[in-house]
Amino acid sequence: MTREQAQARIAELRRLVEYHNYRYYVLDQPEISDEEYDALFRELQQLEAQFPELITPDSPTQRVGAPPLSAFPEHQHREVMLSLDNAFSEEELLAFDQRVKRFLDLPPETEIEYTCELKIDGLAVSLTYEDGVLVVGATRGDGVRGENVTPNLRTVRQIPLRLQSGNSLFDAPPRLVEVRGEVYLSYQEFERINHERAQAGEPLFANPRNAAAGSLRQLDSRITARRRLKFWAYGVGYCEGAEFPTQWDTLQQLKQWGFPVNPSTRLVKNIQGALDFCREWSRRRAELDYATDGVVIKVNRIDLQRRLGATTRAPRWAVAYKYPAEQATTTLLEVRWQVGRTGVLTPVAVMEPVPVAGVTVSRATLHNIDYIREKDIRIGDRIVIQRAGEVIPEVLYVVTDARDGDEIPIEPPTQCPACGAQVERAEDEAALRCINLACPAQIVERIRHFTSRHAMNIEGVGDKWVQRLFELGYIKDPADLYSLHQHRDALIQLERSGEKLVSNILNAIEKSKQNSLERLIFALGIRQVGEHAARLLAEHFGSLDALMNATEEQIMQIHGMGPETAREVVEFFARPENRAVIEKLRQAGVRMEAERKERKAAPFAGMTFVFTGELQSYTREEAEALVRELGGRATSSVSKATTYVVAGPGAGSKLQKAQELGIPILDEAQFLEMVQKAQREG
Incomplete structure (x- = not known):
């Protein structure tokens, strides 16, 4: 692939990923499965890794998560809440283990201790305690800033309003500590809420995660209190004047403070133990009364976590193993074409209701007419559907052996189902579009x-x-x-x-x-x-x-x-x-x-950075992208216009030239301190 081809494909992938981010995170109306979304995101990551000069700060790969809503006061996390990289197979989980060892310069046969924690399908939150008292509860937001939803989180009975004291690590709770965890709804509570909404004529929540998010974002905390949200604690962010030796110690301390920690969590001696845990819960997850879409595997030792560091998006010391999607068979009853705000017609499969991964599914997206033709989907077909990531239903394939000849091919509409206007398809688009702006x-x-x-x-x-x-x-x-x-x-x-x-x-x-x-x-x-x-x-x-x-x-x-x-x-x-x-x-x-x-200037506006030598926390490309994100420029050569040179081990002629020109030289720690200060003040 040429650079020009890569640039065009990267632009298209970014557009698709951002579009589906909006459908998923903002509208709660996803159009594709988790696996299809992950495939788009991974292709974008791979292309940007192949052509790092094409990485820009606005790429979805540089994003931690969704930005905060404005209905609640904004809260800035003292320590950023990063996202997680995914492993979609056992081979990718083994590759994660080898990456960790290579980064730490350890022999391949070295055994690394991991914690294995169920990945709860809920909403990540951060709880700030001062002198043991809950003072702020906030959503993750974009990882740096979230929504202050303290009154709502106070209604979650499993969240202690005051930390318990007296234990092996602390005589008293730290003066300031951020506790991280997941707010979620049980399947039983999810069904109860949807039953009430159906009786009231209100739209139903699509899944427990959306219900939990909607409940936590209620402006009236009394409504949140009626929703019976639950909470699992899984970590600590900023902690003043105290350190934890291991992740396992952190979890034990959280229990001492009065937090619920998922009882299935396990400490394993090596990656094989992590694989066994993933296999076990892939089989047993149906036993649970809450949604889990995978397992989070973390390097146990905190000193190793610090050495591994993080990219701009995710820690290098943790990975989320995703379960294979659950499947079910049902019958396609009809196809309805929905018209979007830009006139795009999206085919929606209407199916006989079928339970999948704890939720009854009766509709699934068919994306576009090319998707339908590629899979040869017909009305009356027996179809296999799955909820990839336990969230989004998709049609996987047709059970062609079940056909009896009465199935009806799906034809694209020539007229808009809403207004009757002509439908067109552009040469470079898969979508059909109603051309009537007054539709x-x-x-x-x-x-x-x-x-x-x-x-x-x-x-x-x-x-x-x-x-x-x-x-x-x-x-x-x-x-x-x-x-x-x-x-x-x-x-x-x-x-x-x-x-x-x-x-x-x-x-x-x-x-x-x-x-x-x-x-x-x-x-x-x-x-x-x-x-x-x-x-x-x-x-x-x-x-x-x-x-x-x-x-x-x-x-x-x-x-x-x-x-x-x-x-x-x-x-x-x-x-x-x-x-x-x-x-x-x-x-x-x-x-x-x-x-x-x-309109205020970005923190690094007017500054030019040059990187030389090896970096521990970021790749060269990630550090340069971070500079651009904060408004600065990153160049490959040192000149009088250079503001700072960031030098790591193995720095060569660039460092020498910077010294000759009298340009300020930063080590990696000083650079990271500048970045963190800029992010806090920004």
Whole structure:
């Protein structure tokens, strides 16, 4: 593969991964299985490893996780909450063991002690205790900053409000400590909540993880308290004035402090013991009353963990082994084509309900017509489905031996099922698309996107409300939301609506007028513009007017903006109907300029770094990507324009030249201290 081919494929993979991140993390409406997503992510990782010069800070591989929501106060973790790399087979788990030994410069036959912990399918949280008292509970967020959901976490009965004292490692709890763990729902509680939601006519949660996340994000902690969330502790982040010798000691200390630690956790002498543990729980997980999608294997000794360090995304001393997906057989009853906000038609399989991995499944995505044709899927087929990662159902294959000749081939629609307009397929796309911008289904989806959490985040305006308001003629575009106060009395009379509910919704709409410029740009639903791109555009142009008048060339001057994104932005603002909606938003008082604080310089702005010698915590490419992420430049040669040279063992002529030019020289520890300070202050 040439560099140009790799660049094009990397751009496409980044777009796909970010799109599916949004569907999974923001909308809770995944379209592909965990395994398909993992395949895309791994291909992107492999290509970037092959062409490291193409790595950019906005690549999904450089992301720890999802950014925090704005409905709660922001909390900055004292120690970053990293993600985990995955092992999808026993061979990959063995390869992890060999990587650890190579990094530590140990002989291949060396046995390393590991802890094995079930990977709970819930929501990671951090609990901060001062002098033994719980003061902050926060979600992971993007790993650096999360949401402060302390009132909600206080309702979880398994979380101690005060640490127990008196044990072998500490006479009293540390003055300040961050405890890390997973909030989750049992299958029994999940079924109870969904039963109540069904009786109330509310949409059901797709799985226990989504239910746990939704429960923890409730603004009313009384609702959270009724959800009976549970908690397992699995580690410690920042701990003032104290150190733990091993991960096993950490878990024992957590139990001493009063935290529940999963009883299945095991200390093993070597990687073979870890393999045995993974095999055992792959068989036994059905015995559990909660969802687990794998096993987390950690190097036990903390001193070795420190030597191994971490990449920008994940620790080198831990890996998540993923279970093989659970499968079931059912019958395909029909295919429904859903219309998205950009007009894309997505085929959805409607199946006879079947239990898979603790959840009853009746629908699965079929992605696009090429996917259907490739697998030769027909209506009436007996199909094998699986929930890869115990979250997303997918059609695996057709049981062709079960066919009796009555199966019906699936034909793509030539007309939009929502508006009847013509359906087209671009040469370079797999998707079918409705070309009618006035399509009701597209309009509803655009409004839903506008109100969503990471867009304008208008609490209370859910999918059903948007649909109802549209059908009643109260809203025809996102800007009409800001005129809903004119229909206050009529809204109160709507089924199940009350004065308090309507007041809360109207207040949330009014509050959204002061949202950041990047949220507004993202909310407009421009193709190819995700949250990261919206942030770059807001920071660069500073106002919506400046962006609306920008040329493709001006947009492409922004690092990370390619020609396809630039073209989509320019074309979006060239359409009269989009400009009309923006003018209505302006007249409604929606803020269209970035606040001054949003335009502040990045911590490393104006700085140029050169790396030489070996680094222990990062690869050279990862360190350079980190510099770029913080606004600086990373170059390969030393000159008078160089701000710092970071030198590790084996540094050569670059170090000598830096000394001759009088350029400040940093060791790796000093560089990491600069990075951590910049991240805290940023």
